[in-house]
Amino acid sequence: MAQTTGRAVGVDFGTSTSLVAERMGVRPAEILALGSSTKWVPSLAGYRGEELLVGEDADDLLSHHVIRSIKRAITENLDVVMVASHGGPREVPADDVIVAVLSEIGRRAAAEGRPLKAEKELRLGCPAMWDGGQRQRLLDLAARAGLPVDSSILVDEPIAAGVAWVTHRFLFYGERPEGRLLVFDMGGGTLDIAVLQVEGGERPEISVLSALGVARAGDALDQAIADELAADLGQQGVDIADLSQPDEARGHLLREARVAKMRLSLAHTHPISLPHSLGKLPGLSYSREQLEEAFRPQMDEAEQLVWAALRAALLTERGSSRTPEELRRLGPADLAGSVKYVLLAGGMSQIPYVERRIGALFPRAQVFDHAGVAAEEAIVAGLADTGGYERLNLHRPGFDFILEWQEGSRRKQHTIYSAYTPFYERWKVLNGQSHLGYEWRGDRFPGPRDGAAVLRARSTSGELLGLEYNNEPKDGINLRLGRKLMLKLYCDGRILIREGDGRTFLLRVDRWPVIRGRDYAQLVLKSAEDEAPPPSTAWYLEKEWAPPAQRAPRR
Known part of the structure; x- marks a missing residue:
């Protein structure tokens, strides 16, 4: 990271407050002074007559006339929010309020002499629990607000905080931290937890092993x-x-x-x-x-999310053969032992009770309550990091997998995996579920039942991505259509594909890259035919689509 250059800007549109940070090269991230007396601007809005006020002006309104936590409208997929006014309760389009807040963020950054321009690397944060549709909604609203999102990327908020911590330990202390880092990020609207594996060095490789969140903070x-x-x-x-x-x-x-x-x-x-x-x-x-x-029930729930994140992290290890039954048997002592560092981020982490509760879970880990900046500033500092997000490995695809086929003179597409979709739900680990992974089957395919299609990757902005397969550049992977067609994504990077005629082949991705467009990063796939097949447990062999012991070689 010491060799990094360039300029990056981070925008943290928070539930309670919003911040902007800028970083040049290896200098510390600078948090802009957006507020009238603070670095942050309140993420508030409200009406005085027909005038929509934001920030401190909205905070001066009567309490029940203020629209708070408007970011939750995205989390909860709300189109409208209710607000009191002098004429009585009124429905307000949630998107209009979000655009007003984001516009104010851009206006204040410009007033500080740091306009948010397209030539800078711009990153926005979002909760780990948001799906592809929610992330795209934020990007669309940011574009309406005049932010240069065409070249921007969204980063999970706890991951950004972890990146800020790694950079800070190197730049200020000369450390090259290595090992497992758990980020506990409790803000106003969501609790997000990420488990990162850090490989040290001046330009450390950071792999996201898991990231989970709940809308309760x-x-x-x-x-x-x-x-x-x-x-x-x-x-x-x-x-x-x-x-x-x-x-x-x-x-x-x-x-x-x-x-x-x-x-x-x-x-x-x-x-x-x-x-x-x-x-x-x-x-x-x-x-x-x-x-x-009053906080105890929430922190009890937070502890369970910590253990769930650590169980999920074990599944992403390459070559992992752990079954859900084995994960369920792992107790707190088994899970906590793998964590070397804990970072507390988000405004709620300033409450002493949070540090006591989380610190007690990891008696052997080093617990940090800052990443060179205040806990509530860690996310925006990480978003503005110039250390190169190309060295960040994600735990699930941040792009769509689509099938594309020809129908007459028209090319058609169908999404078989939507960006950021979790491979499994948390409850499946705890309720006796035997299978953890993402599965799509051909009986859901709305296109023809025979013929050929191409499996492609597509960014959330709609661009088709280049991919590399066995060291050869390709636009996609040719597949035979049919009811037996199946795609299976495993947590450890394996991809099992069954074609419509029943032939199967196994691929591997060593990393799910951060992708912002066709020319930014490629999806690199390799054949994994020589690796051990997915676990041949009884439940798996009972599936009618289970691959045979001897698969036909890939043409």
Whole structure:
């Protein structure tokens, strides 16, 4: 990384706050001062009459008139959000609000003398749990906002934080960290966990072994605290529903919950301040002990996600023959032993309870709460890293696999794997499921039942990618069509293909590259016919499409 040059810009459109960072060569990433008194701009919006306000201006509105956490509209696939206004509740197109926030980010970056231009390497972050459609939605909205996304790439947020940490350890301490790094990234809207394998050196190779996420983080804790404060008022004879302005009261309780959450990172108690406009209300306070008790169910769930991420990481190891049954038998001690470093990222990681809980899971690991920048800035610093994302290996394809065929005078396409689709759901490891991997079968194919097709890779922007097969450049792999056609993607990089006539062949990809277009990176495939076939367990051999012991050689 010490040899890197060039300029990169990172945009972290966050649930609660948004940041921009820029990095030149090997210099530290510079976090731009976007806010009126902070480096970040609040990811808020709201209406004053018909005027849509964003950032600090929106924060000055009445609490229940503010649209918070608009990024969750993408996570939850919402088209509209509800907001209170002086004329009553109104539906607002979620995309319009997101575009307004992203436009404000671009405007403030330009005001700082750092306009977001196409000639710079631009990266945006997104939750690890987002699928290809959600990622493309963000890119489309960023384009509407005037951001130069034609050459940009999306990076999972915990992965970006991990990249920032690796760079920081080398540039500032001369270290060449090697080993397994677990990134615990808890922000406002999502909890994301990534397991990275770092091979040291001046230009370290970083392999993503797993990345998982859930849509339950800071916002959920805020609501839990607000509900507890409302219950405290109820115990003192005040029912929120009976107040003259119940919506405003709930909004203020939620605002105070956010303040208490932050203040209790340093203090042991925090007085709750409610406006006199709500009437004469009893005094309230909130303690760190109450905060940790309200947080406990979330952190219990977070621990389970940590173990799930570590189990998933074991499946991506080359040559891994672990079965789901074996993964289920692995306990915390077995899983934690492989982790050498832990990085806490995201604003919620500033809560001491988070560090205590996560640190206790990894007694032999080094736990870091910064990557050269504050925890809430780690993602944007990693997005702006100039160390070369071409040295980042992903754990699943960030592009589509499609079948393309000729029908009369027209070329048609059908997607058989959508970018970023998980190979399996987390629950399948724990509920007795015997098969982990992605499978597509020909009986789902809407095209002809015979003839030929070409298997191709396509970026999320629609470009067909070049690929290399057995050291030869190709535009795709020719396949015979038929009901027996099947594609199987294994977690360790093996790809099993069965053609329509029943012949099978096994391929391998050593790395799923970060792809931004045809000329940026290629998909490199090799024949794996000489490798051991996929595990011949009873459940597998019972499948009617299971490959024979002796496969016909590939033509």
